[in-house]
Amino acid sequence: METLLALMVGALIAAAVYLMLARNVLRFLFGLILISNAANLVIFGSGGLTPEAPPLIAYGASAPPGGVANALPQALVLTAIVIGFGLFAFALVLVYRGYQNLGTLDSEEMRIAEPRE
Amino acid sequence: MAAGSAKRRPLGGTPGIVSIALPAAAFAWFCLLIPQVANGPLFWSVEWVPSLGVEIGLWIDGLSLLFALLITGIGTLVALYSSAYLGGDDHYTRFVCYLLAFMVGMLGLVLSDNLLALFVFWEVTTISSYLLIGYKADDPASRRNALQALVVTGTGGLAFLAGIVLIGAAGGGFQISQLPDLSEHVLYPAILVLVLAGAFTKSAQVPFHFWLPNAMAAPTPVSAYLHSATMVKGGVYLMARLNPSLGNSEAWTIALCAFGGVTAVFASIMALKQTDIKQVLAWTTLMALGTLTLFIGAGTEAAIKGMVVFLLVHALYKAALFMVAGLIDHGTGTRDANVLSGLMKAMPITFIAAIVAGASMAGLPPLFGFLGKEYLYDAALEQDVLSRGGVLWVAGCAFAASALMVAAAGIVAWRPFVGPKAETPVKPHEGPWGMWIGPLILAALGVAFGVIPSLSTIVLEPAATAVMGAPVPVELKLWAGVTPALILSLITFATGFLLYWKHRAIRRGLGRLRDRADPAWDGIMDGVAGGSKWLAKTVQAGSLRTYIFITFLTLAAVLLTTIWRTGALPSAPPLDDLRLKHWSILIFITAGAAVAAVTNSRMTAIAALGTVGVGVALVFIIFGAPDVAITQLLIEVLQVVLVAVAMLKLPHMKPDVVSRIRGWDLILALSIGAMTTVVMLMVMTTPLDLRITQFFEATSAPIAHGRNIVNVILVDFRALDTFGEIAVVAIAALGAYALLRGTRRNT
Known part of the structure; x- marks a missing residue:
């Protein structure tokens, strides 16, 4: 499964980079979503893949049974998902506001601050 | 210039009298010190910046006293002269301030016992002389020449500062009176070059001489003061002052004799x-x-x-x-x-x-x-x-x-x-x-x-x-x-x-002799300005696409270097015990990503992104992370809702802009993707260090009294991080709210 996960991450990153290089900022935004997902998978996968054993401690026990999934990357990914969403939401509003004011979604046309000479 | 103005007051009024009285009093004081100094140097010090070892220490020996007498004595006469020459000028008071600031800087320069303090006063003279030379600020030539003096002497000053730091390192301190002979030290060549760069620019030695004749744009009293007794002699003072500790080498002798001799004859x-x-x-x-x-x-x-x-x-x-x-x-x-x-x-x-x-x-x-x-x-x-x-x-x-x-x-x-x-x-x-x-x-x-x-x-x-x-x-x-x-x-x-x-004949004969240093300075300044403009236009092209492209190109280079330096490509772990669910997740995610990348329809893109999100959630589920999966699904839904709402207000993606296959972008994207896969394989085939996880597993229940280790980490062990995360989301929400409100008001 490690190989498949690596392939998935590669595919996600490739699609994300391609989208982020587009002139349409909406596509950039889609790329942002994909790259966030890819990053989360990278963190998750780096902690090792352990099938079907969530890091839970049974009642009466003081430690989980051996061989449960790595809890640390899960905690990190949880944080990362939420932060990624915050970033996405803000960027979306920025795109929306940009379109309201500038009337375009083409980043090459957004030249208020750095006019073309 | 100012002569004959109706506003003329005797001695230039209050500012004039102050500017004459202060140096006169100082001159008298220094005169009283003459007999004492003849018997040996005087010391006096207070701490200034104790943490850096900077103190305002006065060290009055013969050299300091000679300069101090010149500065205050000639300063008094120049101030008197100025009161008659400029006393009626509108900006005379300002002039007096510059002049006194300069005088203080110059006195501090010659009296300081600490090299760092000396440097501060050195810069005071540079800046106040800039103001004095550019006194006729409505004249472009005057401004240009003042700036030239500032740039030349200021650059030299920076070199001097570097030299001081090295002297401090080599001599074990910044007390001039305590400096040992440094001419055998390993840092000596660097010190020599840097200190002389400061001294030669300040004292206008060829080839840094050009600013001095140009500084004649200043009012005449300034020329009399700066160019006779004081500023230009700051460099001479420095060389004389450091002669005991730096002067015992052949390099010093050759450099000073060569530059000094050429300057003297050429000038x-x-x-x-x-x-x-x-x-x-x-x-x-x-x-x-x-x-x-x-x-x-x-x-x-x-x-x-x-x-x-x-x-x-x-x-x-x-x-x-x-x-x-x-x-x-x-x-x-x-x-x-x-x-x-x-x-x-x-x-x-x-x-x-x-x-x-x-x-x-x-x-x-x-x-x-x-x-x-x-x-x-x-x-x-x-x-x-x-x-x-x-x-x-x-x-x-x-x-x-x-x-x-x-x-x-x-x-x-x-x-x-x-x-x-x-x-x-x-x-x-x-x-x-x-x-x-x-x-x-x-x-x-x-x-x-x-x-x-x-x-x-x-x-x-x-x-x-x-x-x-x-x-x-x-x-x-x-x-x-x-x-x-x-x-x-x-x-x-x-x-x-x-x-x-024969001087008239000689002058005619010299007619063709041009001093090329001044035009060369213009050339350098134009070059700097042009170079900066080119650099700014190249680096800050104003194109988001270019910035992102360069960023990813850098990432690609870093990844490639890393892989190349690591050597052998990782061997992929065996593909056995893979089941249908694994393959289906792979297809979910890669297909979703591919569709999202190429589609021109917004709805298709949203659907594809949703597919990817669900695929990622599935990965979390089957590898023991139910909490993460739940969060992922929730966020996924929220994202789709937000995008859908936004779509109502946003235009369709123009196929003519986006559907064109962008060759270089595609190559870059695919190579970064491939390299990420390789790196990911490397990471996952490296043995894990599980010590932190084991700590959490061992302490979660006994200490934090929680049975879901992931939750315990989030709300207990790393509670501050989680708090920070909440703050980030809140700030993003505030920002988004502000942007939306702004829209309403403006439209």
Whole structure:
């Protein structure tokens, strides 16, 4: 499964980079979503893949049974998902506001601050 | 300029009186110190920045005192002169502030015992001289020249600062009085180059000389002050001050002799070429600075003695002559040596001051200038540095400069006053007393020190001792018998008079000699400006796409280097025990990503992104992370809702912009993707360090009383991180809210 996960991450990153290089900022935004997902998978996968054993401690026990999934990357990914969403939401509003004011979604046309000479 | 203004007040009103009284009081105080300093240096210190070891320490030895007396003494006369010259000017008060700031900076520079404090005052003089040179701020040339002086001396100042840091490292401290001899230290070459860069720019040695003649854009009193007694001698002071700790090497001797000698001779030739008498004086100042540098470099006892005598000589006559130039300008409306003639009757007092100061400049007996030249020649002829070639070089430079100086003195101090009366823009008249009293006093001092040399030795002897780092007896005699120096002097006079007699022909002959340093400076500045513009336009092209492309290109380069340096590609783990669910997730995610990347339909894109999100959630579920999966699904839903709402207000994606396959983008994207896969395989085949996880597993229940370890980590062990995360989301929400509100108000 490690190989498949690596392939998935590669595919996600490739699609994300391609989208982020587009002139349409909406596509950039889609790329942002994909790259966030890819990053989360990278963190998750780096902690090792352990099938079907969530890091839970049974009642009466003081430690989980051996061989449960790595809890640390899960905690990190949880944080990362939420932060990624915050970033996405803000960027979306920025795109929306940009379109309201500038009337375009083409980043090459957004030249208020750095006019073309 | 300001003369004759209706606003004229005696002595320039309150600001003028303050500017005269302060240096006068300081001068009196320093005079009282003369006997004490003759017996040994005075110390006095307070801490300033204790953490950096910076203290304001006053260290008054002979050299400091000589400079302090010049700064305050000539400062008093210049302030008096300014009150008459500029007293009616609208910005006179501002001028006084600059002048006093400069004076304080200069005094601090020569009195500081700490190199860092010295540097601060050094920069004070740089900045205040910038303000003084650019005093006529409505004149573009004046601004340009002020900026030139600032850039040249400021750059040198930075080099000097670096040199100071190295001195501190090599000498173990910044106390000048405690510095050891550094000439054997491994850092010495770097220190030498950096310190001399500071000193040479400040003291306008060739090839950094060009700013000084341009600084003549300043009002004449400033020229008299900055270019006779003070600022330009800051560099000379520095070299003299550091001579005991840096001066014991051949490199020091060669550098100072070479730069000083070339500056002296080149500047005196350029002086003959000028027709503006103020420019003549500016170039002769360069000559004096070159000479002083040359003799500090020579470094023998006689050379140092000659140096300090000449330092005082030059300060006295040069300040006087600059003031004379201002008087002539004021009295006739021109400074053109070709026009000025026959002023003797109309300006008798000016003439007396000029002829006496000029005679001192030419080195005629019985004036102090004669003594200055004699002792220079003495030193040049007997000094034994660097064998006979060195003697020839020093003596040759000193002789050439002195002879040319005789001619320059004639042009400035004799030529304008004799001959037939000439037509000038203003009918020639004498200036107010405040303007002629200064040059008269300075000229009189030149006579007094010449006739009774012992008057000056009480100051000069401790000064020479301080430069040498060892006692130097200074005994000055007007008549020392027929010596080689006297014979050389007579030859100098003969040559000088001949040069003066022929100076118009020589000037015509020199017509083609151009000083290329000033245009070169313009070239450098244009180059810097052009280069910056090019760089800004290239790096900050204003295209988001370009920025992102470069960012990813850098990422690709880093990844490639990493993989290449690691060597062998990782072996992929075996693909056995894979089930349908694994393959289906792979297909979910890769297909979703591919569709999202190429579709032109917004709805398709949203659906594809949703597929990817669900695929990622599935990965979390099957590998034991139910909490993460739940969060992922929730966020996924929220994202789709938000995008859908936004779509109502946003236009369709234009196929003509997006559907074109962008070749380079595709190559970059695919290679980054592939390299990420490789890196990911490397990471996942490396053995894991599970110590932190094991700590959480072991302590979750007993200490934090939680059974879901992930939750315990989030709300307990890393609660502050989670708090930060909440803060980030809140800030994002606030930002989004502000943007949306702004829309409503504006539209």
